Amino acid sequence: MRNRFFAVAALALAVLVGCQPAEGPAAATDAGTAAAVADTAPAANVTSERLSNAASEPSQWMTVGGTYEERHYSPLNEVNRDTVSRLGLSWFADYDTNLSQQGTPLYIDGVIYVSTAWSKVYAYDARTGAQLWQYDPQTPKEIAIKVCCGIVNRGIAAYEGKIYLGTLDGYLVAINAKTGQEEWRKLTVDADKQYTVTSAPRVIKGQVVIGNSGSEFGVRGYLGAYNATTGEDIWRVYTVPGNPELGFENPQMEMAAKTWSGNWWELGGGGTVWDAIVYDEINNLVVFGTGNGTPWDQRVRDPNGGDNLFVASLLAVDADSGEYAWHYQTTPGDTWDYDAMSPIMLLDLPFNGEQTRVVVQPNKNGMMYVLEAATGKLLKADAFTEVNWNTGVDMVTGRPIEVPEARYSRDEIYNLAPGVQGGHGWHANAFNPETGLVYIATQRAYFVMRTAENFVPNPQGTNLGIDMGASFVYMRDNPDAPREFVGYVTAWDPVAGKAVWKSEEHDGPTGGVLSTGGGLVFSGGGNNTNEFRAYDTVSGQKLWSFDTQTGMVAAPITFELDGKQYVAASVGINSAGNYYAPNYSRLLVFAIDGAAVLPTPVSFTAPQLNPPPLTASAEEVAAGQQHYNANCAICHGNGGAARGANFPNLLVSPMLNAQEAFDSIVLQGVRQERGMVSFADRLQPADTSAIRAYLISRAQEQLAALQAAPPIDTAPEPAEQQHQETETSDN
Numbered sequence: 001m002r003n004r005f006f007a008v009a010a011l012a013l014a015v016l017v018g019c020q021p022a023e024g025p026a027a028a029t030d031a032g033t034a035a036a037v038a039d040t041a042p043a044a045n046v047t048s049e050r051l052s053n054a055a056s057e058p059s060q061w062m063t064v065g066g067t068y069e070e071r072h073y074s075p076l077n078e079v080n081r082d083t084v085s086r087l088g089l090s091w092f093a094d095y096d097t098n099l100s101q102q103g104t105p106l107y108i109d110g111v112i113y114v115s116t117a118w119s120k121v122y123a124y125d126a127r128t129g130a131q132l133w134q135y136d137p138q139t140p141k142e143i144a145i146k147v148c149c150g151i152v153n154r155g156i157a158a159y160e161g162k163i164y165l166g167t168l169d170g171y172l173v174a175i176n177a178k179t180g181q182e183e184w185r186k187l188t189v190d191a192d193k194q195y196t197v198t199s200a201p202r203v204i205k206g207q208v209v210i211g212n213s214g215s216e217f218g219v220r221g222y223l224g225a226y227n228a229t230t231g232e233d234i235w236r237v238y239t240v241p242g243n244p245e246l247g248f249e250n251p252q253m254e255m256a257a258k259t260w261s262g263n264w265w266e267l268g269g270g271g272t273v274w275d276a277i278v279y280d281e282i283n284n285l286v287v288f289g290t291g292n293g294t295p296w297d298q299r300v301r302d303p304n305g306g307d308n309l310f311v312a313s314l315l316a317v318d319a320d321s322g323e324y325a326w327h328y329q330t331t332p333g334d335t336w337d338y339d340a341m342s343p344i345m346l347l348d349l350p351f352n353g354e355q356t357r358v359v360v361q362p363n364k365n366g367m368m369y370v371l372e373a374a375t376g377k378l379l380k381a382d383a384f385t386e387v388n389w390n391t392g393v394d395m396v397t398g399r400p401i402e403v404p405e406a407r408y409s410r411d412e413i414y415n416l417a418p419g420v421q422g423g424h425g426w427h428a429n430a431f432n433p434e435t436g437l438v439y440i441a442t443q444r445a446y447f448v449m450r451t452a453e454n455f456v457p458n459p460q461g462t463n464l465g466i467d468m469g470a471s472f473v474y475m476r477d478n479p480d481a482p483r484e485f486v487g488y489v490t491a492w493d494p495v496a497g498k499a500v501w502k503s504e505e506h507d508g509p510t511g512g513v514l515s516t517g518g519g520l521v522f523s524g525g526g527n528n529t530n531e532f533r534a535y536d537t538v539s540g541q542k543l544w545s546f547d548t549q550t551g552m553v554a555a556p557i558t559f560e561l562d563g564k565q566y567v568a569a570s571v572g573i574n575s576a577g578n579y580y581a582p583n584y585s586r587l588l589v590f591a592i593d594g595a596a597v598l599p600t601p602v603s604f605t606a607p608q609l610n611p612p613p614l615t616a617s618a619e620e621v622a623a624g625q626q627h628y629n630a631n632c633a634i635c636h637g638n639g640g641a642a643r644g645a646n647f648p649n650l651l652v653s654p655m656l657n658a659q660e661a662f663d664s665i666v667l668q669g670v671r672q673e674r675g676m677v678s679f680a681d682r683l684q685p686a687d688t689s690a691i692r693a694y695l696i697s698r699a700q701e702q703l704a705a706l707q708a709a710p711p712i713d714t715a716p717e718p719a720e721q722q723h724q725e726t727e728t729s730d731n
């Protein structure tokens with residue numbers, strides 16, 4: 001009833017703002033009367049009761065994972081194996097932020113709410129596509145210098161008439177769901193430190209729960225709960241101990257401090273809670289993951305090589321008080337950027353002869369973990385992708401059986417799998433109760449690890465501690481070394497601990513997954529592929545695809561309106577062919593027999609390797625490498641050859657031709673809208689000149705390699721082109 005009531009009002013509103021329905025019945029309504037109704041109809045009227053019973057309202061998508069259990073599953077089945085071939089675009093809406101779009105939309109009572117890059121939020125009439133409002137928090141663009149992995153936002157929460165958003169600069173904002181007006185904002189981080197927020201908040205028992213990012217820089221991770229009405233602090237759980245001289249917040253921090261040495265607190269320790277949060281109602285626990293330690297290289301973080309609790313861990317705390325319940329550390333003494341931050345889901349599975357409520361996480365470290373939800377006891381741990389840092393998990397101690405060489409050093413280089421891109425990133429996974437399978441957004445990725453030379457921690461900068469130039473040299477000298485970074489969907493049996501099928505592979509990061517009662521698994525094809533796909537849940541056969549004109553990494557959702565099933569997703573990433581490509585950042589909404597057509601894309605040819613002659617001295621090139629590794633490599637990749645969703649490959653950049661053009665971007669910030677802000681606070685003109693010289697030297701080196709061995713159609717790409725990229729999988 002509520003749906004129909006709102007739908008009439010929304011249709012009338014669309015007429016008032018001059019939008020025509022893209023399809024659907026032409027409702028003859030008295031616009032004036034309906035508008036009056038619209039004024040009083042509730043918007044985002046999501047109560048705690050509705051959230052608890054979200055599975056009984058399959059027409060809706062009220063929280064980022066679909067329900068508290070975050071299974072990204074809907075029983076809707078109008079779109080199914082037989083009808084999916086008729087699935088077409090019903091309507092689309094363009095965003096005004098052409099960066100990577102990672103937000104999972106919400107659908108509530110006739111309205112789609114979705115967040116985009118730069119922490120903006122849009123509301124659309126789901127039937128017509130009419131934009132109801134847009135909210136822009138006016139985040140200062142300078143914040144981008146604190147961002148490791150893109151100007152992104154992964155989602156929002158809805159509760160009692162408000163939409164909750166975490167902004168890149170660390171505010172929790174409550175937005176009036178009806179009007180789009182900001183009601184209040186609360187700063188959740190120390191703005192003087194290197195914190196950012198990119199994740200979706202969750203609303204749990206009237207509390208908004210959200211963490212933050214920054215473990216690539218130098219912060220102390222925590223998860224916070226805030227009053228949904230007022231924004232007041234309710235509880236805060238730190239994930240790593242602070243300075244012992246200042247005392248510990250609780251016994252767990254005192255215990256954790258015994259697993260660290262050195263002065264870890266000076267860079268914060270890391271362990272940020274930058275995405276995965278689920279609410280286990282049965283045990284009244286909030287279960288969440290923690291990020292890597294800071295810096296990545298444990299040798300410079302903790303000279304004694306302890307476990308460093310609670311980095312790279314799953315933690316459970318009481319939902320009312322934040323009091324510690326249990327933890328399981330997926331990567332003790334992490335030195336590989338193995339955030340335990342991939343999405344978590346709650347399932348009921350047969351273990352030891354009985355249905356057991358379990359926490360499931362396909363981890364960034366390549367291992368699929370199944371834990372008892374009440375206690376955190378490890379039930380299953382298996383590699384779901386290429387893993388070469390361990391040979392398994394000791395099921396008695398719960399610890400990984402490490403490959404000793406994987407703990408790289410300055411002298412020992414290791415070609416790590418999964419690389420820091422992860423065997424799995426932040427991308428949504430899905431469960432399907434009919435098959436009992438978990439559909440994992442999987443990556444197979446390598447990354448060359450080596451300790452940096454003479455690393456000096458910098459509290460105001462990036463702190464990785466590894467040599468970001470190691471890959472370039474290693475791959476040149478080891479042309480046969482594995483170097484893939486591919487994405488695909490894995491159908492995984494979580495009880496047997498094995499893959500049932502794998503989809504085709506595509507270039508670079510994977511896409512979020514949705515599963516439905518129609519026997520379908522939906523997923524985007526990462527970057528460069530420009531495809532939205534549906535697979536058969538049982539066979540893995542690709543049954544449908546749609547040309548999205550741009551890459552797609554965000555999670556799709558599905559909902560029902562007027563008895564019709566829709567599938568919706570954000571698309572948009574902005575590199576292709578190793579360079580900035582036109583980005584068609586949009587919301588796409590599909591239904592059976594949808595007939596909307598996207599505008600014809602402009603033609604685009606990526607620039608080719610064409611560097612100017614190198615005139616700089618070897619000393620200047622070496623200085624440029626130092627500056628590059630400290631400031632640029634985290635986004636633009638080893639040796640400048642990024643190949644991901646957000647960041648251009650600098651080796652093919654026309655900006656290499658002129659220092660003035662180069663500095664207009666690096667020092668003057670003319671591309672800050674794209675997320676490339678000014679580095680004038682960190683770099684002098686002599687520094688940027690050296691960086692350009694370094695990039696020219698790398699590009700010349702690559703060009704020489706190409707000319708020495710011209711590629712043929714069947715040959716792999718040159719090593720540097722094909723190799724690694726840090727972004728989109730991490731935060």
Ligand code: CA
Nearest residue numbers: 292339730731
């Ligand atoms: Ca990380």
